[in-house]
Amino acid sequence: MIPKELITIFSQLRTPVIFATYGNEPHATPMNWDYDEYFWVSAAGGSKKIQNMRMNKKVCIACLEGMQKKGRGFMLQGIIVNMETGLLCLIKNIFILRKMLSNKSTIGISIKLLKFALIYAKHPSVHYSALPWKRYFIKIQIQRGSYWLEDGKKREFIA
Amino acid sequence: MLPKEFINYSKKFKFGFLVTSHRGYPLIEFVNFKVKLEDITINNGQLKEGKACLVLANERYSENSIMANILGDLIKDRLHYTLTPSKVFWTNSFSMNGYPKEIINRWTKK
Numbered sequence: 001m002i003p004k005e006l007i008t009i010f011s012q013l014r015t016p017v018i019f020a021t022y023g024n025e026p027h028a029t030p031m032n033w034d035y036d037e038y039f040w041v042s043a044a045g046g047s048k049k050i051q052n053m054r055m056n057k058k059v060c061i062a063c064l065e066g067m068q069k070k071g072r073g074f075m076l077q078g079i080i081v082n083m084e085t086g087l088l089c090l091i092k093n094i095f096i097l098r099k100m101l102s103n104k105s106t107i108g109i110s111i112k113l114l115k116f117a118l119i120y121a122k123h124p125s126v127h128y129s130a131l132p133w134k135r136y137f138i139k140i141q142i143q144r145g146s147y148w149l150e151d152g153k154k155r156e157f158i159a
Numbered sequence: 160m161l162p163k164e165f166i167n168y169s170k171k172f173k174f175g176f177l178v179t180s181h182r183g184y185p186l187i188e189f190v191n192f193k194v195k196l197e198d199i200t201i202n203n204g205q206l207k208e209g210k211a212c213l214v215l216a217n218e219r220y221s222e223n224s225i226m227a228n229i230l231g232d233l234i235k236d237r238l239h240y241t242l243t244p245s246k247v248f249w250t251n252s253f254s255m256n257g258y259p260k261e262i263i264n265r266w267t268k269k
Contacts, residue, residue, distance in 0.1 A: 020185035
């Protein structure tokens, strides 16, 4: 079971997570995310993290509120249960993407971004994986982890 | 060797996220670090030696995000650890109106 306190943190934090994968070598970047029984992240196709996740389904996710050491946060280990890409997948998961952008980051959805997607699509030297329909949606089952509230006390759990 | 401009860039961050591996899982640790031209000193206690990746990031996503990723070998060196970098990249924040336009101009000249 995921502790209720942690689910509350999931619903309140708007800081990107640090998402780590390990294939032949480690890789991690900040990413926006969502939680609805499963943990969701979305990554550009062809990126290093996608290559790593094809080799190793085990991932680690860390978050500190406002990227401040004294902030609330969590550290989770999980396993990928599904990884999908393509136009149909984008359509199917558009609400998850919308939640990621509007609830878990400060940018929201901007029409300007769509304009750039068209420019990306037209230019031959652009990495194809930047296109929205090449984006992967990754569904993660949390297995264990730890979290901390304002008191800074670390609480561990096994899901 | 790390680029000199990266040393200044790294001063924007008070701590980093270090990724190593444990029982097949990637493992993230919050670490204090000091960047030098040759390597990066990491001042935390129990880390696993081997391939490691240090991530520096602010709290923003997309155009206001700044982040760096340093891949290298982590070696224990008495009381601290040394990360010898093999690959590094970093990003700067950009204006939604300015940065994409510059890119578009560069693309369209080709």
